[in-house]
Amino acid sequence: xxxxxxxxxxxxxxxxxxxxxxLSVWDSIDxxxxxxxxxxxxxxxxxxxxxxxxxxxxxxxxxxxxxxKEKLKSSxxxxxxxxxxxxxxxxxxxxxQAQIDLNNLSTLRVGVVLGTTVGCTFDNxxxxxxxxxxxxxDYSAFLSYLSANLSERIQALLQIKGPRAVVTNACASGxxxxxxxxxxxxxxxxxxxxxxxxxxxxxxxxxxxxxxMLFSPNPCKPFDKDRQGLNLGEGAGILIMERENSAERRKAxxxxxxxxxxxASDAYHPTAPHPEGRGLQMAIQIALKDAGITMDQLCYVNxxxxxxxxxDHAELTALAKLISPxxxxxxxxxxxxxxxxxxxxxxxxxxxxxxxxxQKGLTSGTTGCQEQDPRFPIxxxxxxxxxxxxxxxxxxxxxxFGGGNSALILEAIG
Amino acid sequence: MPIFIAKxxxxxSDSEVPAQFSRELRRADSFIKYAVLAAHKIxxxxxxxxxxxxxxxxxxxxxxxxxxxxxMDVLHQVANREQTSxxxxxxxxxxxxxxxxxxxxxxxxxxxxxxxxxxPFFQSLQQAISSLECGQSSNCLVIQVETFSQLLNDxxxxxxxxxxxxxxxxxxxxxxxxxxxxxxxxxxxxxNLNTHTALPGNYxxxxxxxxxxxxxxxxxxxxxxxxxxxxxxxxxxxKKYSFALVAPYGKMLLSVSP
Numbered sequence: 118x119x120x121x122x123x124x125x126x127x128x129x130x131x132x133x134x135x136x137x138x139x140l141s142v143w144d145s146i147d148x149x150x151x152x153x154x155x156x157x158x159x160x161x162x163x164x165x166x167x168x169x170x171x172x173x174x175x176x177x178x179x180x181x182x183x184x185x186k187e188k189l190k191s192s193x194x195x196x197x198x199x200x201x202x203x204x205x206x207x208x209x210x211x212x213x214q215a216q217i218d219l220n221n222l223s224t225l226r227v228g229v230v231l232g233t234t235v236g237c238t239f240d241n242x243x244x245x246x247x248x249x250x251x252x253x254x255d256y257s258a259f260l261s262y263l264s265a266n267l268s269e270r271i272q273a274l275l276q277i278k279g280p281r282a283v284v285t286n287a288c289a290s291g292x293x294x295x296x297x298x299x300x301x302x303x304x305x306x307x308x309x310x311x312x313x314x315x316x317x318x319x320x321x322x323x324x325x326x327x328x329x330m331l332f333s334p335n336p337c338k339p340f341d342k343d344r345q346g347l348n349l350g351e352g353a354g355i356l357i358m359e360r361e362n363s364a365e366r367r368k369a370x371x372x373x374x375x376x377x378x379x380x381a382s383d384a385y386h387p388t389a390p391h392p393e394g395r396g397l398q399m400a401i402q403i404a405l406k407d408a409g410i411t412m413d414q415l416c417y418v419n420x421x422x423x424x425x426x427x428x429d430h431a432e433l434t435a436l437a438k439l440i441s442p443x444x445x446x447x448x449x450x451x452x453x454x455x456x457x458x459x460x461x462x463x464x465x466x467x468x469x470x471x472x473x474x475x476q477k478g479l480t481s482g483t484t485g486c487q488e489q490d491p492r493f494p495i496x497x498x499x500x501x502x503x504x505x506x507x508x509x510x511x512x513x514x515x516x517x518f519g520g521g522n523s524a525l526i527l528e529a530i531g
Numbered sequence: 532m533p534i535f536i537a538k539x540x541x542x543x544s545d546s547e548v549p550a551q552f553s554r555e556l557r558r559a560d561s562f563i564k565y566a567v568l569a570a571h572k573i574x575x576x577x578x579x580x581x582x583x584x585x586x587x588x589x590x591x592x593x594x595x596x597x598x599x600x601x602x603m604d605v606l607h608q609v610a611n612r613e614q615t616s617x618x619x620x621x622x623x624x625x626x627x628x629x630x631x632x633x634x635x636x637x638x639x640x641x642x643x644x645x646x647x648x649x650x651p652f653f654q655s656l657q658q659a660i661s662s663l664e665c666g667q668s669s670n671c672l673v674i675q676v677e678t679f680s681q682l683l684n685d686x687x688x689x690x691x692x693x694x695x696x697x698x699x700x701x702x703x704x705x706x707x708x709x710x711x712x713x714x715x716x717x718x719x720x721x722x723n724l725n726t727h728t729a730l731p732g733n734y735x736x737x738x739x740x741x742x743x744x745x746x747x748x749x750x751x752x753x754x755x756x757x758x759x760x761x762x763x764x765x766x767x768x769x770k771k772y773s774f775a776l777v778a779p780y781g782k783m784l785l786s787v788s789p
Contacts, residue, residue: 238623239682242606242610248682249611256690260690260731261731263731263735264731266648283646284645286643293643324605325615329620329621330617380640380642381639382633382638382639382640384638384639386630387627388621403667518621518624518627519624520634520642521629
């Protein structure tokens with residue numbers, strides 16, 4: 118019997134440096150592959166480079182274009198920025214899995230809620246330099262910026278109507294977007310939701326994170342005793358969500374459920390997390406309460422795990438306060454060793470990977486973590502481990518600049 | 532579930548920073564300062580003391596252009612191959628203001644920053660209402676903050692081909708609750724937001740119109756709708772208010788009563 122309050126996931130899509138679809142991403146992570154550019158001089162000052170996890174650019178638009186080909190004219194793909202292209206790749210995969218005919222979308226109230234960071238900023242350097250010199254130029258570059266609000270652009274491309282939001286909550290944006298979609302559906306604000314996040318690598322972000330000295334000069338090593346920081350990545354993660362009874366009515370296969378969502382603030386520091394992860398503790402407790410479960414019912418945690426000293430310590434300190442000693446075998450992994458930190462896309466990509474791990478009943482360890490920091494109060498699953506998951510419920514969590522923390526409780530079905 | 536607008540505050544770019552915040556905001560840019568000052572006015576100049584209020588107070592901050600000045604300043608440094616300031620970069624992150632607000636006022640609830648060129652205040656309001664209705668929050672601070680860069684002003688002048696008034700920077704804030712905490716609180720009796728896509732030039736030309744109890748006003752800038760509605764409700768000369776906002780990118784209907 119279906120519950121009108123349960124929120125089904127009927128499709129998922131994902132792209133990042135590990136692969137251009139969710140299965141290839143999962144396979145890469147399962148075999149602990151690291152596909153990054155060791156040096157990317159275009160994005161950094163000289164001598165300050167850091168590995169970047171870029172999506173393979175071969176046929177980026179064409180890889181999603183066939184899916185949209187019958188519905189959309191090819192000119193629609195002109196003049197879309199890279200963040201929107203990444204989102205479309207993941208949306209295409211997700212809608213295909215959900216068996217949603219693009220023609221039917223116009224008959225539904227479709228909510229679009231996407232997280233991003235880079236996707237909302239004006240970053241056209243040549244335009245800026247010309248303006249600075251007082252040179253006359255047309256404003257088409259600025260109009261491109263005004264047409265690039267991610268959710269609005271997706272609404273326009275797919276010709277859909279319904280609520281929309283672009284969440285700019287830094288690294289928790291993707292997680293928060295999925296949480297918002299859950300509330301929209303439960304409040305009957307839409308019939309279907311396209312929720313997740315997308316972000317491209319930008320020179321602004323590279324220079325900015327470099328100035329904060331958060332980068333590792335080598336591929337990142339989340340939770341490792343020798344971790345030196347994070348690496349940036351790009352990508353997109355998308356869930357197609359609908360009320361369970363609605364999915365049943367259209368005979369769609371439910372592949373997962375968004376059982377709970379929680380968010381809370383550290384109220385501590387502009388860029389560093391609270392040392393004990395107090396905001397994360399609250400967010401997790403709210404998410405568990407929303408799902409109606411307790412921590413010991415989880416069989417998997419996809420951690421934020423960026424590879425910075427502060428994040429990894431705060432995150433595991435928070436988890437240690439919530440996990441009872443008898444549950445210290447709960448598998449906790451970070452997937453950022455294979456994807457890089459994809460900022461606004463991270464929470465959404467990790468939600469997809471959480472569902473996939475739960476579906477397969479299997480997880481490999483944290484890519485890049487050969488030996489965890491001995492100061493951590495609990496164990497994480499290191500790179501050389503691979504274990505079966507004994508259950509269907511998992512959690513994906515995110516910590517953000519500004520002290521935001523979010524958590525999703527996800528369940529795999531079938 | 533009833534929803535009340537318990538407090539309203541707005542401020543423009545000539546507002547001064549109270550001395551009590553001078554240390555906290557010594558490096559903050561205008562965007563952050565407006566957000567903090569608006570929240571300060573909402574809380575009546577006092578730090579909220581009730582622990583349950585702090586734990587359950589969520590923040591929904593909306594903006595059309597985000598911290599655009601900081602965005603442009605970082606772009607300047609990168610484009611001109613200068614050293615990037617870490618403080619400037621962290622302030623150019625769109626949710627930096629939310630981080631300052633939660634820290635200064637010790638708000639531990641949810642903090643969401645939403646960016647949309649059309650109706651950012653009302654999109655934040657929509658999320659706040661949704662959060663109250665599903666029980667995730669019992670109090671919500673809804674804020675719109677806008678600062679605009681000189682580059683944007685120059686593009687507007689060029690695109691619109693007329694002398695365009697400089698858009699007013701500032702902030703507007705409402706405190707929503709699910710309990711009627713005072714006789715002055717207004718009850719939200721109707722809210723409907725219908726957004727659709729628009730041409731990019733619509734966001735420069737700015738053709739929003741606001742009807743307040745039947746009287747029509749042409750709005751001038753992205754903050755005007757929230758400001759005018761706030762001003763009308765604070766005026767208190769009417770018992771009930773009905774607002775209708777129409778723009779090329781959608782419509783918003785809002786009704787409140789005592």
